Amino acid sequence: MSTVLLVFLVYLVGMVVVGIITARLASKSLDDFILGGRKMWTPVIALSEKGTDMSAWLLIGLPGQAFKMGIGALWAGIGVWLGSFFNWLVIATPLRQLSGKFNALTVPDYFESRFDDTSHLLRIAASILIVFFFTLYxxxxxxxxxxxxxxxxxxxxxxxxxxxLSIILFYTMAGGFIAESWTDFFQGLIMAGALVLMCIVGVAALGGIGPAFAKIRAVDPNAVLMSAGKTGTALYLGLIIGSLAIGFGYAGQPHIV
Structure with missing residues (x-):
């Protein structure tokens, strides 16, 4: 058995164990299952939130974009950071306070209570939109x-x-939000560690930051430019605005807020 396979199996077993352990905690009430009793440890929630919203996009999508256009892909990273900062600064605290006040467990619950919608149209519309778009996501x-x-x-x-999918369904159905948060916490640590390690190993293999940029420039001079080779103000602004706009969606993503 290869080392990589062994590590992966240990990881899978760990996720299953988390689901089993948290199942007891999540079974106390619906509030515990859906929101972890609203008393999860802050570092777990923080890293879980980032692990959730980054996921495959960070490990596959953004590296692919960087491979295609070079360091100009950093604009997308900046947009994501701004979106996250906006969520934590503007949305997180009021939403936490008001959802607790209304005893809302989900975003549709919150909308219905916040706007006193006795027709239930807001709940229905929000639920349909979430199910449709999150199926794709x-x-x-x-x-x-x-x-x-x-x-x-x-x-x-x-x-x-x-x-x-089988592993995710198991620990989510067993431990609810508590299991999801703790597994995301550990996955976030793994993702962060892997990304940092890859950068260090990659730069070291190329002889340092200077030589690395020189070798990249030799392959594609535009790859070391924040403009990604876009000439003209309109194209450059289009690159910046389009990339930064990625962060705008953070305020409306239920799995993040």
Whole structure:
């Protein structure tokens, strides 16, 4: 058995164990299952939130964009950071206070109570939108998991998707939000560690930051420019605004807020 496979199996077992342990905590009430009793440890919630919103986009999407256009992809990273900062600064505290006041467990619950909608139209509309768009969103994450497992272990990506989805469904159904938060916490640590380590190893392999930029410039001079080779004010502004706009959606994503 290879070391990579062994580590992966240990990781899967760890996720299952988290689901089993948290199942007892999440079974006390619906509030515990859906929101962790509104008393989760702050570092867990913080890293869980980032692990949730980054996920396959950070490990597959953004590296692919960087490979295609170079450091100009940093504009997207800046946009994500601004969106996250806006959420924590403007939305997080009021939403936490008001959702607690209304005893709202979900975003549709909150809308209905916040605007005193006795017709239930807000709840229905919000629920339909969430189910529709999150079916597409979650599907993309499952596909991402399948592709990573396929590339790592040489299995068919559909098999990888089935493995990833099965584990996620198990610990989520067993431990609810508590299990989801703790697994995301550990996954976030792994993601952050892997990304930092890859940067260090990659730069070291190329001889340092200076030589790394020189070698990249030799392949594509535009790859070391924040403009990504876009000439003219309109194109450059389009790149910046389009990339920064990625962060605008953070305020309306239920799995983040």
């Amino acid at each position: 979650v599907s993309a994450q499952v596909v991402g998991a399948g592709k990573i497992l396929a590339a790592t272990f040489g299995i068919h990506h559909v098999v990888g998707m089935a493995i990833g």
